[in-house]
Amino acid sequence: MKKTTSTFMKMKQELEKITMMTAYDAPTAHLVEEAEIDMILVGDSLGMVVLGYDSTIPVTVNDMLHHTKAVKRGATQTFIVTDMPYLSYHGEFQQTLELARTIMQEGGCNALKLEGAGEIVETVRKLTNAGIPIVGHLGLTPQSVGVLGGYRVQGKSALEAEKLIDDAKRLEEAGAFAIVVECVPEEVGKALANSCQIPIIGIGAGAETDGQVLVYHDLVGYGYGHVPKFVKQYTNIASPINKALVHYRKEVKAGQFPNKLQSFSMTEDQVQALYG
Ligand code: KIV
Numbered sequence: 001m002k003k004t005t006s007t008f009m010k011m012k013q014e015l016e017k018i019t020m021m022t023a024y025d026a027p028t029a030h031l032v033e034e035a036e037i038d039m040i041l042v043g044d045s046l047g048m049v050v051l052g053y054d055s056t057i058p059v060t061v062n063d064m065l066h067h068t069k070a071v072k073r074g075a076t077q078t079f080i081v082t083d084m085p086y087l088s089y090h091g092e093f094q095q096t097l098e099l100a101r102t103i104m105q106e107g108g109c110n111a112l113k114l115e116g117a118g119e120i121v122e123t124v125r126k127l128t129n130a131g132i133p134i135v136g137h138l139g140l141t142p143q144s145v146g147v148l149g150g151y152r153v154q155g156k157s158a159l160e161a162e163k164l165i166d167d168a169k170r171l172e173e174a175g176a177f178a179i180v181v182e183c184v185p186e187e188v189g190k191a192l193a194n195s196c197q198i199p200i201i202g203i204g205a206g207a208e209t210d211g212q213v214l215v216y217h218d219l220v221g222y223g224y225g226h227v228p229k230f231v232k233q234y235t236n237i238a239s240p241i242n243k244a245l246v247h248y249r250k251e252v253k254a255g256q257f258p259n260k261l262q263s264f265s266m267t268e269d270q271v272q273a274l275y276g
Pocket residue numbers: 022041042043044045046083180182203213214215
């Protein structure tokens with residue numbers, strides 16, 4: 001049965017860890033669904049891991065829509081959360097609402113994720129009131145990388161940690177049904193999970209959050225960029241893929257591919273007719 005926002009709340013209450021994984025295309029979404037992962041995130045990390053940008057800042061609503069549609073086709077039974085991309089929820093609320101509607105209705109996801117607190121809290125409240133389930137995102141918020149001055153651990157002082165807890169409570173009060181917390185000390189991850197009723201889903205936030213999320217390409221070792229400390233590479237698929245590609249090139253150059261097995265043939269009569 002497809003999970004809902006209340007399933008995730010119940011999982012937290014029953015101390016069942018929530019698993020979330022990113023996916024950006026149909027075959028990956030299908031694999032994630034087959035692995036019985038609880039939730040799929042169509043993250044704007046797609047800008048880096050599949051579109052080749054060096055941050056999430058160039059990602060557009062159309063990019064998110066395009067990939068959400070593909071993920072939805074590959075995983076019809078899994079709860080899908082899609083990121084609202086850079087600067088798509090910071091202006092007039094009517095515009096935010098229209099972009100949110102587009103991603104939800106045309107993309108077919110079940111919820112949207114927004115980074116930050118402050119003024120975003122009211123946006124979360126209004127979107128929730130409009131009937132859109134919202135996931136918050138605190139700690140390292142990659143869309144603000146320019147303001148944060150790089151990708152670094154957040155909430156390291158008691159003061160910063162208190163601010164994070166306060167932000168999380170505000171997002172919860174505004175109606176967010178879960179919060180992703182990225183790159184904070186494990187003590188802060190734990191404190192956040194203890195301070196909120198809603199699930200805290202960590203990435204680089206230690207083992208005591210209510211759930212975990214990772215970027216698919218990091219987990220399977222399919223990429224060429226920097227891999228953060230908080231990633232565990234469960235496999236390295238780049239290596240067998242590279243071997244296969246090199247093997248293919250060599251076989252074609254050597255005239256070994258294709259062979260009879262991969263070729264279609266005519267009957268003797270047809271060959272006669274062809275060559276006379
Ligand atoms: O875009 C993304 O993949 C994310 C996760 C890192 C939480 O937001």
